[in-house]
Amino acid sequence: VLIVMFPSILFPTPSRLINNRLISIQQWLIQLTSKQMLAIHNQKGRTWALMLMSLILFIGSTNLLGLLPHSFTPTTQLSMNLGMAIPLWAGTVITGFRYKTKVSLAHFLPQGTPLPLIPMLVVIETISLFIQPMALAVRLTANITAGHLLIHLIGGATLALINISATTAFITFIILILLTILEFAVALIQAYVFTLLVSLYLHDNT
Numbered sequence: 559v560l561i562v563m564f565p566s567i568l569f570p571t572p573s574r575l576i577n578n579r580l581i582s583i584q585q586w587l588i589q590l591t592s593k594q595m596l597a598i599h600n601q602k603g604r605t606w607a608l609m610l611m612s613l614i615l616f617i618g619s620t621n622l623l624g625l626l627p628h629s630f631t632p633t634t635q636l637s638m639n640l641g642m643a644i645p646l647w648a649g650t651v652i653t654g655f656r657y658k659t660k661v662s663l664a665h666f667l668p669q670g671t672p673l674p675l676i677p678m679l680v681v682i683e684t685i686s687l688f689i690q691p692m693a694l695a696v697r698l699t700a701n702i703t704a705g706h707l708l709i710h711l712i713g714g715a716t717l718a719l720i721n722i723s724a725t726t727a728f729i730t731f732i733i734l735i736l737l738t739i740l741e742f743a744v745a746l747i748q749a750y751v752f753t754l755l756v757s758l759y760l761h762d763n764t
Contacts, residue, residue, distance in 0.1 A: 565619035595757050602657065603764040614753040621702060621745030634703045639695035646756045647691040654763025662763060694755055701748050705741045712737060
């Protein structure tokens with residue numbers, strides 16, 4: 559619980575008329591991201607703005623904190639990612655069936671489908687709908703886990719090579735540094751991709 563709650567401490571609520579540079583940069587980045595993500599939405603979709611911004615901040619900060627030595631990354635656990643993906647996906651689908659019932663049902667059967675293919679297409683579209691939250695969670699889990707495993711393996715190889723060949727160990731250490739920089743980018747990109755896909759599901763249903 560403490561690990562999950564800790565990222566929220568990094569984003570303090572401003573209490574002054576003139577903020578310091580850190581809070582100003584945070585607010586500018588949040589506004590830039592929210593404008594880009596909510597540009598495609600109508601008024602009903604924009605009511606999800608706080609949820610989407612909280613989601614991207616939580617996933618991004620959790621992924622970055624997981625890159626610290628001897629730390630734990632909750633987003634490497636499929637159970638936690640499914641716990642985020644399923645309620646958000648279900649919320650978008652329920653919103654669609656509530657406000658755009660005909661359009662939502664029309665997604666199950668594309669226009670101009672031949673009569674013999676109708677049962678098969680309905681089943682395929684239903685399966686693809688229910689796979690969406692699983693795809694969200696697995697994508698985030700796989701990307702974060704793969705990066706951490708690579709860092710762990712290359713770090714272990716660097717330590718093992720120090721006693722064998724200093725030159726080879728130095729090369730693997732440089733690769734480790736480059737991979738760590740890449741993982742910082744992946745941590746932020748995966749947070750953005752997860753939130754963007756939830757935003758697109760919402761756009762399709764509002």
